[in-house]
Amino acid sequence: MESLTFKKGGISADILKLVAIIAMLIDHIAWAFVPLNSFLGFFMHIFGRITLPIMSFFIAEGFYHTRDVEKYIARLSIFAIISQIPFTYFKTGKFIYFRSFFDLSMCLNVIFTLLFGLVALYAMKSSLSESKKQFILVCLLVLSFLSDWIFFGVFYILIFGMNRGNFKRQAFMFSLNSFFMVLSSMLLMAQTRDWYFSLFQLGVFLALPLIYFYNGKRDRRPIYKWTFYVFYPVHLFIIGLIKYVILK
Numbered sequence: 001m002e003s004l005t006f007k008k009g010g011i012s013a014d015i016l017k018l019v020a021i022i023a024m025l026i027d028h029i030a031w032a033f034v035p036l037n038s039f040l041g042f043f044m045h046i047f048g049r050i051t052l053p054i055m056s057f058f059i060a061e062g063f064y065h066t067r068d069v070e071k072y073i074a075r076l077s078i079f080a081i082i083s084q085i086p087f088t089y090f091k092t093g094k095f096i097y098f099r100s101f102f103d104l105s106m107c108l109n110v111i112f113t114l115l116f117g118l119v120a121l122y123a124m125k126s127s128l129s130e131s132k133k134q135f136i137l138v139c140l141l142v143l144s145f146l147s148d149w150i151f152f153g154v155f156y157i158l159i160f161g162m163n164r165g166n167f168k169r170q171a172f173m174f175s176l177n178s179f180f181m182v183l184s185s186m187l188l189m190a191q192t193r194d195w196y197f198s199l200f201q202l203g204v205f206l207a208l209p210l211i212y213f214y215n216g217k218r219d220r221r222p223i224y225k226w227t228f229y230v231f232y233p234v235h236l237f238i239i240g241l242i243k244y245v246i247l248k
């Protein structure tokens with residue numbers, strides 16, 4: 001394994017993942033109960049944007065640390081499938097919801113996005129021919145249109161994974177990806193009076209200084225390793241329960 005230099009006395013993986021969990025919780029509480037076109041909702045979502053970049057970073061790190069990438073992919077697949085039911089309930093109030101493939105109100109949960117990114121990174125770092133790599137990548141990017149954060153999440157993982165050990169390049173590519181994400185969000189809301197609230201997407205940049213100060217220290221115990229992936233479906237179900245049953 002390549003030797004990397006991390007920040008001494010910086011932020012551990014456990015702290016970064018805790019920040020990601022808190023940011024995610026605040027973000028989802030906002031989506032459930034606070035209008036986006038309010039300043040409270042706007043600032044809650046700004047903080048919530050921290051989560052995916054941090055988790056994308058650790059997916060990329062996990063790729064280099066795991067002993068068996070295929071088992072890593074399998075575990076992530078299981079969490080993605082399990083999480084879809086509470087995610088659907090959180091979004092719609094129903095455990096099973098489907099109208100059409102073109103219904104943008106429903107999509108696959110973000111763990112599928114992380115999964116697509118991990119598989120993309122695995123393919124790009126493999127010994128496959130360039131044509132096969134490009135074919136797999138295009139297929140994964142198309143699939144990502146069905147998931148939360150679409151292809152921007154896949155690109156975050158590739159950016160961190162393909163440029164590991166070069167933070168300047170990671171930050172530059174991250175900024176380009178984020179710029180196009182913010183721009184696309186603004187264009188989607190361009191016809192509304194409150195289009196400027198789409199600028200909450202700029203919150204992703206708050207993740208960069210946190211990642212910069214990552215010190216390389218991580219707890220190897222499974223309970224810490226998979227905390228985010230267990231918390232994700234559980235908190236979605238609880239928020240959905242509060243919204244659709246308790247406060248109905």
